Amino acid sequence: MLYLVGLGLGDETDITVKGLDVVKKADRVYLEAYTSILLVDQAVLESYYGRSITIADREMVESNSDEILRDAANVDVAFCVVGDPFGATTHTDLILRARELHIPVRTIPNASIMSGIGATGLQLYNFGQTVSMVFFLDNWRPSSFYDRVKENRDVGLHTLVLLDIKVKEQSLENMARGRLIYEPPRFMTVSQCAQQMLEVEEERKEGVYGPDSLAIGAARVGAKTEKFVAGTLKELCDSDDALGPPLHSLVLLGKRAHELERDYAREFAINKETWDGLWKTHYGQQ
């Protein structure tokens, strides 16, 4: 059996009791470590689970999945995913491959950032589609997120923005020379995201949002140290010290927001007066 086990969002104790049981008993245990990360190291997980774990990087999952699935019709393989197993497209692929090989599959769900973001106090049914923000390069500044945000904003919905992480990436030079040397991991911050969003608005000028649009920055959602900062996009361009270490996410507010959402998130406001004023003028009007 192939088990896809969600690990949740924080540390080694965010696995479910059912998931822990699967991991303890499985013949082989993999940890998918490129679409998200836990806030604890592999060694902590191995010690807590009482077993060794094989780190599955993007190349292994996408190009060498047959090694993960090897003999899984006869033995139990646990494929652990930070958050919920269905958070990333790539795992749907793995299950499709397992189906082809007639390997039975079971999934153990867990908290995902897609639902965990409710901890901002914003109501999950007021969210439109989720978008991703990648690190811009000089010659690569993909802005398709802007069109998606526009669709959400046009009907007044919030947008969850998931921020890029770079794990086990090679520099262009090392790649060109075939050197298997990897850059240190990088995690996009709320400030970087807010800055890139404002740059794209500057370029596209469709007024989808602006420096005064309200947003909430979120750090380490679901963990004991989780932290939220609410303010304008301009204010959030300078919020990294307040938010602390990764992982970060950002929510851009929609105008259909409810006063209960205002009251809840106000607690996190950088400047409560600004928050109240902008809310009164632009939000909560269905």
Next chain:
Amino acid sequence: MLYLVGLGLGDETDITVKGLDVVKKADRVYLEAYTSILLVDQAVLESYYGRSITIADREMVESNSDEILRDAANVDVAFCVVGDPFGATTHTDLILRARELHIPVRTIPNASIMSGIGATGLQLYNFGQTVSMVFFLDNWRPSSFYDRVKENRDVGLHTLVLLDIKVKEQSLENMARGRLIYEPPRFMTVSQCAQQMLEVEEERKEGVYGPDSLAIGAARVGAKTEKFVAGTLKELCDSDDALGPPLHSLVLLGKRAHELERDYAREFAINKETWDGLWKTHYGQQ
């Protein structure tokens, strides 16, 4: 401390290790039992947790929350919620009340239907806003969901429809006579939902969807017995035998769907030929 503990979607072992630790140690444990249900009885939970649980019905949570929060600045109170604690608006209210009373609050996230629905193979970032469907009465047929679905469909997004549950409801007669007699619990099925959706399209005639629109019915998501049935809304009007016991949910597909979603969900199709044909004509074009 007030702990809001997510219980996940299936049975007693879907709680996280962290959540179980909180429940075992808390001075008082409540179970919110009106916005969703687990698939096991209270007695199973009490035996597994090794403690007694107070069932918190809507009246208690919304009108008598001070009893739940009693002395929580000094002792630990665990308020358990099926799914994730932020799935229902009412819990945001409880936290706001705790803040007023200077009671510290901590949340233990877990799987929610909002993310668990990814098990259909539909990608979570292709979902628009979530809507709710209530049991229609002769003189009360709220159709605001239709406008929300239209907004999602206009930009090609999927819509998750959460289905009504009726727990501890009085009949009008018993309510009028002040008799505390409660009706048996009722859970809306996918067939009832599909039927009501088609009735509203008949009334509104805006062509938001129709009998041939593709959808996926989901039952007991996240549990070992989870079951999916894919087909047209017309086909889903007769899917309850295939889906089995509650809880049910429904996803109406958006046209922006990806072929990976088609391939994954095809496995659940009532009629694979119909599925392929309708998909080819109407979906996956972006």
